[in-house]
Amino acid sequence: MKRFFVHFWFLPFVFAPLVAGQNGAQPLGHHESLNSVLYVQTAVEYRATALGIYALAKLRLDEALQDPFWSAALEQLGDTRYAELPPAVVLDVDETVLDNSAYQARLIEDGTRFNSGSWLAWVDEEKATPVPGALEFTRYAASRGVQVIYLTNRNASGEQATRNNLRRLGFPVDERDDTILTRGERDEWTMSDKTPRRQFVADSYRILLLIGDNFGDFANEAANSLSGRDDSALNYAPFWGRKWIVLPNPLYGSWEGALIEYNYGAEVSDRLRKKHSRLKTAR
Numbered sequence: 001m002k003r004f005f006v007h008f009w010f011l012p013f014v015f016a017p018l019v020a021g022q023n024g025a026q027p028l029g030h031h032e033s034l035n036s037v038l039y040v041q042t043a044v045e046y047r048a049t050a051l052g053i054y055a056l057a058k059l060r061l062d063e064a065l066q067d068p069f070w071s072a073a074l075e076q077l078g079d080t081r082y083a084e085l086p087p088a089v090v091l092d093v094d095e096t097v098l099d100n101s102a103y104q105a106r107l108i109e110d111g112t113r114f115n116s117g118s119w120l121a122w123v124d125e126e127k128a129t130p131v132p133g134a135l136e137f138t139r140y141a142a143s144r145g146v147q148v149i150y151l152t153n154r155n156a157s158g159e160q161a162t163r164n165n166l167r168r169l170g171f172p173v174d175e176r177d178d179t180i181l182t183r184g185e186r187d188e189w190t191m192s193d194k195t196p197r198r199q200f201v202a203d204s205y206r207i208l209l210l211i212g213d214n215f216g217d218f219a220n221e222a223a224n225s226l227s228g229r230d231d232s233a234l235n236y237a238p239f240w241g242r243k244w245i246v247l248p249n250p251l252y253g254s255w256e257g258a259l260i261e262y263n264y265g266a267e268v269s270d271r272l273r274k275k276h277s278r279l280k281t282a283r
């Protein structure tokens with residue numbers, strides 16, 4: 001019996017790291033984002049979906065170039081002067097053209113969750129990779145003489161790092177004009193609502209397409225409850241898949257915010273309780 005203990009005393013030291021996060025903060029398998037990060041990083045179904053969406057975007061771009069009165073921007077509704085303006089496409093950055101799932105994976109491994117400090121550090125690392133299809137689409141748009149504009153809620157302090165990241169990956173970034181519009185870059189651009197920045201683009205360009213992963217990339221999200229979002233999305237039915245092109249983002253977004261009433265600081269147990277209460281179960 002004594003020999004048994006002599007030989008097996010070390011087992012807890014071998015297995016403990018396998019069941020705890022790198023810093024031991026949380027057991028593995030309990031993170032809210034595990035499946036969604038793995039879906040983005042490993043599922044051929046995600047890759048194929050993103051490629052399919054950008055293939056659709058390319059067809060819509062060709063269609064839009066044929067029709068001088070085509071505009072994707074609500075800010076250009078009811079005013080045909082935009083027909084004289086040069087064409088542009090407006091793309092969101094995160095999870096639309098840049099894939100930050102490695103940052104999300106880091107959060108899982110560290111047993112922590114999103115916070116602005118670790119996010120700003122990640123932006124400065126310039127390690128984001130391209131969303132499948134985004135590079136080909138933006139290059140195609142640029143080759144057709146369409147200005148490519150990146151409208152992002154990344155903070156203005158990360159604009160240069162974002163520009164470096166995009167350029168290094170081969171995304172078209174026009175240096176003659178500021179085509180990366182960050183949050184807080186101007187006094188009137190401090191809010192996450194992208195409407196004032198879309199208006200700014202709409203003053204100089206005919207906006208052919210809006211491309212993003214979040215409702216706010218297309219319209220003001222004033223009605224941000226679950227039912228408000230549903231009603232709002234229904235109102236814009238003619239835009240989806242035609243002038244508004246949506247990428248899937250299972251990692252985060254206002255879809256998740258709506259589930260937890262935007263209380264991102266709540267304890268995990270409270271967030272999970274809220275999420276469970278939203279399940280639509282049939283018995």
Ligand SMILES: [Mg+2]
Nearest residue numbers: 092094095213
């Ligand atoms: Mg995004």
